[in-house]
Amino acid sequence: xxxxxxxxxEKSFGASHVVRNFNLEVERGEFISLLxxxxxxxxxxxxxxxxxxxPDVGSISIAGKDVTxxxxxxxxxxxxxxxxxxxxxxxxxxxxxxxxKVQGTARSEISARVQEMLALIGLPDKADRYPYQLSxxxxxxxxxxxxxxxxxxxxxxxxxLSALDAKIRVSLRNEIREIQKALGITTIFVTHDQEEALxxxxxxxxxxxxxxxxxxTPFEVYNAPATxxxxxxxxxxxxxxxxxxxxxxxxxxxxxxRLVLDRPLPPGPVTLGLRPEMLHxxxxxxxxxxxxxxxxxxxxxVRVRVDVAGQILALDQFNSTRRAPPRVGEELRxxxxxxxxxxxxxxx
Amino acid sequence: MxxxxxxxxxxxxxxxxxxxxxGMIEFSLSMRRGEYSLDAYRIVLADPQFRRTFGYSVMxxxxxxxxxxxxxxxxxxxxxxxxxxxxxxIEFMTLLPLVIPAIVVVFGYIRLYNTSSWLxxxxxxxxxxxxxxxxxxxxGLPYMYRAVDTGLRAVDVATLxxxxxSLGAGWGTILWRLILPNVLxxxxxGAFVTxxxxxxxFTMAALLNRPAxxxxxxxxxxxxxxxxxxxxxxxxxxxxxxxxAMQLFTRFSRQGRPT
Ligand SMILES: Nc1ncnc2c1ncn2[C@@H]1O[C@H](COP(=O)(O)OP(=O)(O)OP(=O)(O)O)[C@@H](O)[C@H]1O
Ligand SMILES: [Mg+2]
Numbered sequence: 276x277x278x279x280x281x282x283x284x285e286k287s288f289g290a291s292h293v294v295r296n297f298n299l300e301v302e303r304g305e306f307i308s309l310l311x312x313x314x315x316x317x318x319x320x321x322x323x324x325x326x327x328x329x330p331d332v333g334s335i336s337i338a339g340k341d342v343t344x345x346x347x348x349x350x351x352x353x354x355x356x357x358x359x360x361x362x363x364x365x366x367x368x369x370x371x372x373x374x375x376k377v378q379g380t381a382r383s384e385i386s387a388r389v390q391e392m393l394a395l396i397g398l399p400d401k402a403d404r405y406p407y408q409l410s411x412x413x414x415x416x417x418x419x420x421x422x423x424x425x426x427x428x429x430x431x432x433x434x435x436l437s438a439l440d441a442k443i444r445v446s447l448r449n450e451i452r453e454i455q456k457a458l459g460i461t462t463i464f465v466t467h468d469q470e471e472a473l474x475x476x477x478x479x480x481x482x483x484x485x486x487x488x489x490x491x492t493p494f495e496v497y498n499a500p501a502t503x504x505x506x507x508x509x510x511x512x513x514x515x516x517x518x519x520x521x522x523x524x525x526x527x528x529x530x531x532x533r534l535v536l537d538r539p540l541p542p543g544p545v546t547l548g549l550r551p552e553m554l555h556x557x558x559x560x561x562x563x564x565x566x567x568x569x570x571x572x573x574x575x576x577v578r579v580r581v582d583v584a585g586q587i588l589a590l591d592q593f594n595s596t597r598r599a600p601p602r603v604g605e606e607l608r609x610x611x612x613x614x615x616x617x618x619x620x621x622x623x
Numbered sequence: 624m625x626x627x628x629x630x631x632x633x634x635x636x637x638x639x640x641x642x643x644x645x646g647m648i649e650f651s652l653s654m655r656r657g658e659y660s661l662d663a664y665r666i667v668l669a670d671p672q673f674r675r676t677f678g679y680s681v682m683x684x685x686x687x688x689x690x691x692x693x694x695x696x697x698x699x700x701x702x703x704x705x706x707x708x709x710x711x712x713i714e715f716m717t718l719l720p721l722v723i724p725a726i727v728v729v730f731g732y733i734r735l736y737n738t739s740s741w742l743x744x745x746x747x748x749x750x751x752x753x754x755x756x757x758x759x760x761x762x763g764l765p766y767m768y769r770a771v772d773t774g775l776r777a778v779d780v781a782t783l784x785x786x787x788x789s790l791g792a793g794w795g796t797i798l799w800r801l802i803l804p805n806v807l808x809x810x811x812x813g814a815f816v817t818x819x820x821x822x823x824x825f826t827m828a829a830l831l832n833r834p835a836x837x838x839x840x841x842x843x844x845x846x847x848x849x850x851x852x853x854x855x856x857x858x859x860x861x862x863x864x865x866x867x868a869m870q871l872f873t874r875f876s877r878q879g880r881p882t
Contacts, residue, residue, distance in 0.1 A: 421786075422789070425790065
């Protein structure tokens with residue numbers, strides 16, 4: 276029995292159907308990301324878990340208890356918002372202790388817990404500051420401590436890092452993950468940043484137009500995308516329109532070039548997906564040839580754009596002192612492994 | 624506009640306001656023939672009638688502010704949180720007291736709540752006091768509501784509310800511990816305006832026949848020479864003290880806060 280279970284959730288606002296048949300089972304202590312473009316319904320799903328929105332259809336259970344009809348206050352969740360949402364009139368310590376105070380916890384117990392939480396987020400000396408005296412990153416850490424202090428069953432974070440600048444974003448996301456692991460708290464993390472989702476999560480839910488297109492580990496979602504949308508949204512993907520000319524061996528034609536994919540494919544047009552880092556300038560076993568259209572030296576990486584039978588492919592190569600980057604206009608033969616090639620379901 | 628013209632207008636305006644004021648103060652000090660004295664003030668302050676009416680009006684003003692804010696803060700909060708579409712309507716309603724003369728309202732009150740009505744408020748002293756307080760709240764409403772609404776707009780009411788709810792807080796806690804402290808400056812500035820209005824109000828108190836400061840001012844004005852001017856100066860000083868306090872609170876609360 277999973278710890279947090281969302282079954283058949285549906286939600287509409289007026290005429291717009293924002294969440295459709297959403298199902299998710301989260302194990303205790305698991306870190307799950309909801310990943311998707313703006314407006315795909317991530318926040319709405321999170322708000323239904325929190326109890327701020329009522330699903331039109333479906334049910335939510337936490338720790339085996341159906342909470343669908345329960346109000347926010349009784350759900351035992353901790354929430355972190357994009358805009359920090361610290362209480363401006365309270366000190367850091369009062370903010371962190373707010374949930375416990377509301378529950379009527381004894382004063383001595385509150386201050387002990389506040390100290391513990393402030394140590395956990397690395398701000399033990401900021402207890403008496405007011406939110407406006409802290410940096411954005413510090414405020415968000417306090418917001419995390421505030422959400423965790425009452426020991427919620429589930430932690431919900433809605434794009435907690437998007438208001439911060441890039442450097443702090445990376446360090447804070449790792450910190451969040453460490454704290455989450457240390458406490459073993461079941462967590463749902465909403466983001467539209469795929470790098471965040473892939474690097475932090477036990478599993479990622481890729482959402483598209485209110486539907487969970489794929490639920491899987493970062494490895495699965497990246498290497499075996501279930502839909503064309505997932506393939507395109509997660510990571511950079513080259514797509515190539517090709518024609519299957521031999522169904523049994525999976526041989527496809529790209530203009531005059533042939534590629535044997537070694538798997539049965541239905542005859543006719545097909546869309547292939549190739550990650551830039553799966554294409555190599557040397558080695559095979561299979562090869563394609565194209566004309567170099569652009570060659571960008573980015574330091575550790577060289578990104579090359581190649582025209583293969585009228586379609587542009589990007590290749591990423593690690594910089595090497597032994598080989599100069601290809602020149603624009605030259606013919607480039609590059610290798611790939613047929614098993615790395617994704618066959619993408621037709622758009623539907 | 625040229626600088627000179629601007630200065631001319633400013634000076635003209637100043638004369639328009641200050642000259643009568645100076646005349647008033649000067650006259651209030653001239654009770655003794657041939658020299659300035661505070662005799663008029665002494666007489667006024669020693670008058671038990673003054674103390675009674677002044678005390679009554681202060682109590683009424685405080686009651687008006689407390690009850691008015693208990694009404695206005697939750698309403699403005701709720702409108703902002705749940706009914707933002709109704710805001711123009713509510714704003715229009717709170718502005719009505721500015722265009723409806725107080726005398727119309729009082730006659731309405733007296734008709735609605737007279738001794739033979741369904742709620743005979745005018746039948747008892749307490750009832751009449753309550754009725755008068757309601758009238759005062761209405762007079763102060765445009766200022767109280769504006770001030771609080773503006774204060775609320777400066778904070779992210781919706782997110783703060785949700786954060787508090789997720790931590791288990793109920794509506795009472797949210798309003799008392801989070802919303803009110805964050806709009807306190809706004810509440811205070813609304814309160815000072817209301818205080819000044821109540822201290823000088825005449826029509827309602829006179830028609831409901833309550834011993835307020837306004838009718839007392841009028842009574843003195845009709846019967847004495849110097850004392851009314853001393854009273855007017857005192858009333859004026861109260862108003863200015865209120866405005867000064869408002870400024871002070873606003874400035875004080877901004878200190879050190881990046882906004
Ligand atoms: N309270 C609401 N009333 C009406 N429509 C809403 C409401 N909340 C969300 N929506 C709509 O539902 C859709 C999904 O919104 P949601 O906030 O869940 O998206 P999201 O995936 O979180 O996007 P973002 O990355 O921009 O935060 C949007 O089109 C939005 O306009
Ligand atoms: Mg969102």
